[in-house]
Amino acid sequence: LLLKLKVEYKQITGQDYKAGCPPPENLPVPDNGPSAEDATEEDEVNPWSVTTTNAKGVDYDKLILRFGSSKIEKELVDRIEKVSGQKPHRFLRRGIFFSHRDMHQVLDAYEKHKSFYLYTGRGPSSEAMHVGHLIPFIFTKWLQDVFDIPLVIQLTDDEKYLWKDLSVEECHRFAVENAKDIIACGFDINKTFIFSDLDYMGSSPQFYRNVVKVQKHVTFNQVKGIFGFTDSDCIGKISFPAIQAAPSFSNSFPHIFGERKDIQCLIPCAIDQDPYFRMTRDVAPRIGYPKPALLHSTFFPALQGAQTKMSASDANSSIFLTDSAKQIKNKINKHAFSGGKDTVEEHRQFGGNAEVDVSFMYLTFFLEDDEQLEKIRQDYTSGALLTGELKKILIETLQPMIATHQERRKQVTEELVKQFMTPRPLNFNF
Known part of the structure; x- marks a missing residue:
């Protein structure tokens, strides 16, 4: 109800609600306005x-x-820069990571030399990952580098088995294949533990104990309300959220943190994963753990437009990490939704709409130079830059990036994957 009222307040006043600042008494209420x-x-x-x-x-x-989270304002971005001593990542500068929970608290503790650890994950539903899947990993690697902290990466192969028409063996194989793409992002093996739920949960009593603690403190009604489960959903789905919650607690990883349960967790993820961690944050204090903090990213748009997120099952909805230079070029030229006008003459006269143009959206994720990106936006909006020319810039940005990723992935051996996925001590100073 409070969130509903806040939305209505913003619609009427044009401002975010602040506690202790009631609206003026003579504020007009619009007739038949949207609720x-x-x-x-x-x-x-x-x-x-x-x-x-x-x-x-x-x-x-x-x-x-x-969702009741907090917007990442410029003040927080500036503070991350001050505390880390590094220029903020382009995802922060451009609002791609746009929302957070308790990030100020993490920075407060870090300034007092009390460290934290990172947790992110991937649901391995196919062998091939697309560029959108890289977003949380690119940002998580940056956080690991600038704060010099350990990281755990959960591969939820159990979740994919419960939700998809796949065998347990297929899901586990996809987890190992996806781990190769994740390792190719450049994570530090001395500070990173990647684990498959199907493997780790059976070998870690501490992890399973935390799963059970969460399960005991969440009712069926709560998970139905949070996730929309129905009476016809299998019981595995209903109990799964507790498994995604468990890595938020440091003593789930005794080989890394020993018995310590006071180390706060920071979770970079897409905003659609937030329901899992709203539940986790509600449970954490009741079972004696600190609440995990979160950084939420926007969604990476499908080539056909930002109305939906991409699907690993539709080859033309995205650029895959296995695509050749020719496939990248053809997909962008053929499928990337354009914000341009119907004719060159119209486009030159009226300009394009960068806000809906997928090629420009992709450049905001992957083009490092802020000034170059702004010039492209201005030129496209004014009509000086045509849609075909904008697509060419994106093609020339993505082709070398994906070729480099493919070369790195080739260097990832089965033995290296095994090392990353073996429970072991990590190197860090807390």
């Missing part, structure tokens, strides 16, 4: 489905209100 429910119903966001009717994509300001 908070109407305002959010067009965006469906949950861990398995993301849809919106808006060509610009999901309305993230409304999502922040709906």
Whole structure:
């Protein structure tokens, strides 16, 4: 109800609600204005489905209100720069990571020389990952490097078995294949533990004990409310959220943290995973653990437009990490949704719409130079840059990036994967 009222307040006043600042008494209430429910119903966001009717994509300001998280303001980005001593990552500078929970608390502790660890994950539903899957890993690697901290990466092969029409063996094989792409992002083997749920949960009593603690403190009604489960869902789905919660607690990894349960966890993830961690944060204090902090990213748009997130099952919805230079070029030229006008003459006169143009959206993720990106935006909006020319810039940005990734992946041996996935002490100073 509070979140609904906050949405209505913002619609009427144009400002975010601040506690202790009631609206003026003579504030006009618009007749037949959209209710908070109407305002959010067009965006469906949950861990398995993301849809919106808006060509610009999901309305993230409304999502922040709906989920009850906090917007990453410039003040927080500046503070991360000050504390880390590094220029903020382009994902922070450009609002790609746009929302957080308790990041100020993490930085407060870090300034007092109390460290934290990172946790992120991947649901391995196919052998090939696409460029959108790299977003949390690119950012997590940057966080690991600048804060010099350990990282755990959960491969939820059990989840994919429960949700998809796949065998247990297929899901586990996909987990190992996906681990190769993750390792190719450049993570430090001395500070990174990658684990498959199907492997690790059976070999770690401490991890399973935390799963059971979470399961005891979450009711069936709660998971139905959070995740939309129904009476016909298998019981594995209903109990799975506790497994995704367990890595948020440091003593789930005794080979890394010993018996310590006071080390806070920071989770970089896409915003659709937040329901799992809202549940986790609710349970944590009741079982004696610190709440995990979160950094949420926006969704990486499908080539066909930002109305949906990409699907690993549709080869033309994205650029895959296995695509050749020719495939990348053909997919972008043929399928990338354009914000340009129908004719060159119209485009030169009126300019294009960078806010809905997928090629420009992709460049905001992968082009490092802020000034170059802004010039491209201005030129495209003014009509000086045509859609074909914009697509060419994206092709020339992605081709070498993916070729480099493919070369790195070739260097990832089965033995290296095994080392990353073996429970062992990590090197860090707490």
